[in-house]
Amino acid sequence: MKKYYYIVLLIIMTILIIGSIRPEYGNPRNLDYINYYLEHGVQDTGAINLVASIYLDYRAYDTLIETVVLFMAVIGVTFILSKGK
Amino acid sequence: MKNSRIIRTLAQKLLPFIFLFGCYLTLHGHLSPGGGFQGGVVIATAIILLTLSYGIKETENRFKEKDLSFMEKLAILAFIFLGLLGIFFGYPFLKNFLPLGQRGCIASAGLMIPLNLIISIKVAAGITGIFYALVKYRGEI
Numbered sequence: 001m002k003k004y005y006y007i008v009l010l011i012i013m014t015i016l017i018i019g020s021i022r023p024e025y026g027n028p029r030n031l032d033y034i035n036y037y038l039e040h041g042v043q044d045t046g047a048i049n050l051v052a053s054i055y056l057d058y059r060a061y062d063t064l065i066e067t068v069v070l071f072m073a074v075i076g077v078t079f080i081l082s083k084g085k
Numbered sequence: 086m087k088n089s090r091i092i093r094t095l096a097q098k099l100l101p102f103i104f105l106f107g108c109y110l111t112l113h114g115h116l117s118p119g120g121g122f123q124g125g126v127v128i129a130t131a132i133i134l135l136t137l138s139y140g141i142k143e144t145e146n147r148f149k150e151k152d153l154s155f156m157e158k159l160a161i162l163a164f165i166f167l168g169l170l171g172i173f174f175g176y177p178f179l180k181n182f183l184p185l186g187q188r189g190c191i192a193s194a195g196l197m198i199p200l201n202l203i204i205s206i207k208v209a210a211g212i213t214g215i216f217y218a219l220v221k222y223r224g225e226i
Contacts, residue, residue, distance in 0.1 A: 006125065007212065010176060010207070013186075021142070022129070024179060030150065042188065045185070045194055045195075045197070046181075046188060046193050046194040047116070047194035047197055048115065048116050048117055048188060048189055048193060049117060051118075051120075052114050052115045052120055052141055052194075052201075053115070053194070053197075054196060055120075056114075056120075056196070056200050056201070057181055057196075057197070058195045060168070060179040060200070061178070061179060063200070063204070064164055064165070064168065064179065064194050064225035067160075067161060067164060067204060067207055067208075068161065070207070070208065071158075071182065071207070071213050073211070073215070074157065074211045074214050077114030077215050077218050077219075078215075078218045081104070081218045081219065081222040081223065082218065082222050
């Protein structure tokens with residue numbers, strides 16, 4: 001029963017991943033995203049550093065998950081190391 | 086375990102400058118290379134230097150592990166709270182709702198300075214917590 005569950009999950013994941021791939025996304029000639037950040041980044045966010053404006057304004061949700069990942073790492077290290085004693 | 090007197094004195098004199106550099110990297114995160122993660126790691130390095138030179142017991146009197154883990158959890162909650170606060174003003178989650186200010190000044194870019202400060206506190210507390218766990222449960226130092 002468990003095996004079929006994983007197989008169904010794998011099929012759904014494969015369909016979602018294949019559906020989300022866009023052939024023109026990785027094209028180096030498609031500079032729309034880069035040009036948008038270069039032209040509007042300073043006006044939109046008010047920060048001179050474009051890297052900060054991307055990871056704290058356009059992609060702030062990713063930064064939140066990134067901090068949660070570090071939090072999980074701390075919990076894991078403390079839990080595993082403290083189990084021996 | 087204590088190290089020699091030279092190392093202890095040098096660490097004592099260097100500590101405020103390392104803290105200052107970490108705060109500088111954090112507060113200038115939106116103007117120059119750096120940011121919350123890097124500043125937090127530098128601040129954690131100062132506490133690690135203190136542990137290496139003075140030993141774990143004397144360091145834990147100043148920077149208690151309980152307080153550090155409390156601050157870490159508080160920082161995550163503050164991050165989410167700042168994101169939710171924008172919803173009450175009618176913006177999406179984690180959208181910048183503060184005024185942008187003048188370009189190039191430290192007091193600009195709205196929500197970036199609080200988020201950088203929160204990330205810096207969180208990373209400093211987290212890396213110090215990992216180091217404390219390695220030292221205490223493995224007994225390396």
